[in-house]
Amino acid sequence: xxxxxxxxxxxxxxxxxxxxxxxxxxxxxxxxxxxxxxxxxxxxxxxxxxxxxxxxxxxxxxxxxxxxxxxxxxxxxxxxxxxxxxxxxxxxxxxxxxxxxxxxxxxxxxxxxxxxxxxxxxxxxxxxxxxxxxxxxxxxxxxxxxxxxxxxxxxxxxxxxxxxxxxxxxxxxxxxxxxxxxxxxxxxxxxxxxxxxxxxxxxxxxxxxxxxxxxxxxxxxxxxxxxxxxxxxxxxxxxxxxxxxxxxxxxx
Numbered sequence: 587x588x589x590x591x592x593x594x595x596x597x598x599x600x601x602x603x604x605x606x607x608x609x610x611x612x613x614x615x616x617x618x619x620x621x622x623x624x625x626x627x628x629x630x631x632x633x634x635x636x637x638x639x640x641x642x643x644x645x646x647x648x649x650x651x652x653x654x655x656x657x658x659x660x661x662x663x664x665x666x667x668x669x670x671x672x673x674x675x676x677x678x679x680x681x682x683x684x685x686x687x688x689x690x691x692x693x694x695x696x697x698x699x700x701x702x703x704x705x706x707x708x709x710x711x712x713x714x715x716x717x718x719x720x721x722x723x724x725x726x727x728x729x730x731x732x733x734x735x736x737x738x739x740x741x742x743x744x745x746x747x748x749x750x751x752x753x754x755x756x757x758x759x760x761x762x763x764x765x766x767x768x769x770x771x772x773x774x775x776x777x778x779x780x781x782x783x784x785x786x787x788x789x790x791x792x793x794x795x796x797x798x799x800x801x802x803x804x805x806x807x808x809x810x811x812x813x814x815x816x817x818x819x820x821x822x823x824x825x826x827x828x829x830x831x832x833x834x835x836x837x838x
Contacts (some may be wrong), residue, residue: 601803601804601805601806602806603759603762603763603806604677604678604682605763606678606759606760606762606763607668607672607674607678608667608668608671608672608756608760609760609764610760610764612667612668612671612760613667613756613757613760613761615667616663616664616666616667616668616752616756616757617663617757617777619659619662619663619666619667620659620660620663620752623656623659623662623663624656624659624660627652627655627656627659628652631648631652646727646733646737647733647736649727650727650733650736650737650740650741651736653740653741653745654739654740654744657740657744657745657747657748657749658748660748660749660751660752661747661748661751661752663752663756664679664751664752664755664756667756668755668756668760678755678759679751679755679756679759679808680750680751680754680755680759680802680806680807680808681755681807681808681809682806682807682808683807684805684806684807684809684810685805688804688805689801689805689807689809689810690810690813692801692804692805692810693801693810693811693813693814693817696797696800696801696814697814697817697818699797700790700793700794700797700814700818701821703789703790703793704790704793707789707790718786718787719786727741727823727826730830734827737823738820738823741819741822741823742816742819742820742823743816745815745819746811746812746815746816746819747812749778749781749815750798750802750808750811750812750815751808753774753775753777753778753795753798753799754774754798754799754802754808754811755802755808757770757773757774757777758770758771758774758799758802761773761774762803767803770799771796771799771800771803774795774799775792775795775796775798775799776792776795778791778795778798779791779792779795794815794818797814798811798814798815801814
């Protein structure tokens with residue numbers, strides 16, 4: 587490399603975001619579609635469980651299938667009110683190329699930083715005598731047998747792709763075009779955090795969401811964020827596997 591040229595590992599490459607055609611009404615419609623779809627799915631599962639007299643809520647396989655369907659719903663929402671409505675390509679939702687050296691290095695740095703924040707959060711809670719509860723969905727997972735493969739696919743692979751498409755590609759992208767990067771980052775991250783329905787993990791999830799939005803802003807692509815998101819969820823699944831292998835019962 588010529589010494590006069592900027593080092594891509596130090597200097598972020600310039601990113602040009604394409605014009606985003608969907609506006610506030612589309613964003614509200616997409617959020618409403620996703621929320622109502624997820625609510626209907628969960629109510630339907632509860633009703634089916636009551637009708638068949640089966641403990642569907644506590645069945646790990648049924649839970650993972652439900653998670654995959656929920657993720658599919660938010661992808662459909664982004665496609666329906668973004669791509670399909672305005673007849674644009676998936677690159678508008680963030681499926682774009684990126685500077686690999688900078689993107690991967692930045693993703694790895696934020697991954698490490700997110701876990702430092704998580705560890706500090708847990709240690710602070712312990713010092714204050716606060717007993718943290720795991721996310722409800724985590725406590726109900728089963729990573730034994732073939733359920734391990736289904737869990738890893740749904741949590742560590744499909745969920746990061748779906749959530750990055752919806753929250754960063756669709757929601758953040760639409761908000762950024764109207765209110766700028768800072769406002770879009772805060773609002774999209776609050777929606778992202780609220781979707782996980784965890785008060786005890788609110789701060790770590792909030793920080794992760796901000797990092798994912800920042801990563802998208804700096805790289806212009808969803809792919810580095812998907813890598814970070816998948817790594818984060820993958821570590822959680824591996825940790826759960828170790829916990830269950832040791833016979834430790836998580837509180838529910």
